[in-house]
Amino acid sequence: MARFPRHVKGRHVSVSSAPVVIKKYANRRLYDTELSAYITLENLMDMVKLDRAFVILDARTGDDITRGVLAQVMLEEETRGRAMLPVAFLRQLIRCYGDSRQGEVSDYLERMMGEFMARQAPDTAGDGLEALGQEQAAVVRQAMSLFTSLYAVERAGNRTVENLLQEIMDLRQQVETLQDQLAGRSRAAD
Numbered sequence: 001m002a003r004f005p006r007h008v009k010g011r012h013v014s015v016s017s018a019p020v021v022i023k024k025y026a027n028r029r030l031y032d033t034e035l036s037a038y039i040t041l042e043n044l045m046d047m048v049k050l051d052r053a054f055v056i057l058d059a060r061t062g063d064d065i066t067r068g069v070l071a072q073v074m075l076e077e078e079t080r081g082r083a084m085l086p087v088a089f090l091r092q093l094i095r096c097y098g099d100s101r102q103g104e105v106s107d108y109l110e111r112m113m114g115e116f117m118a119r120q121a122p123d124t125a126g127d128g129l130e131a132l133g134q135e136q137a138a139v140v141r142q143a144m145s146l147f148t149s150l151y152a153v154e155r156a157g158n159r160t161v162e163n164l165l166q167e168i169m170d171l172r173q174q175v176e177t178l179q180d181q182l183a184g185r186s187r188a189a190d
Helices: 041-049 066-079 087-096 102-118 126-155 161-189
Strands: 003-008 011-016 020-024 030-032 037-039 054-058
Touching (some): 030 041, 041 054, 041 066, 054 066, 087 102
Parallel strands (some): 020 054
Antiparallel strands (some): 003 011, 020 030, 030 037
């Protein structure tokens, strides 16, 4: 079984590869059931960086609250002056909540971030680092392009995503009609 080192309150601990159960209590304290010790959000961040599997459960209800606590870790980092997420991106992301394509956005972001992280492998060639940076920039541009249409909706005033999609469908129909007309003219000319 694989083992991962971890530091908790100055202690170095080896843990198994099985997911650790972390319980969150009403007083906001996090309890690592494997270590039998309270931990901090910073400890969770270290576990993520070490790719250590864990699940966070509400101690009272047993509900899985991992996603919310990880979002809290990100919020802490964003407010400590280590901001990574552009405001425009956050706004676009928030607009996707409740959208019919919310699942697609989630899958897309997960896939793009996975590809981005996979490209983080160390490269010893100097030119390779430059190429890697360009590839990463392309991945980020591709991820941000997903949200471009949603940003355009905000700038367009009261236009909704549905209205824009309808406009696209109408434009496609007009293009098809024009193509048919051009094809008819070229047949008539022959």
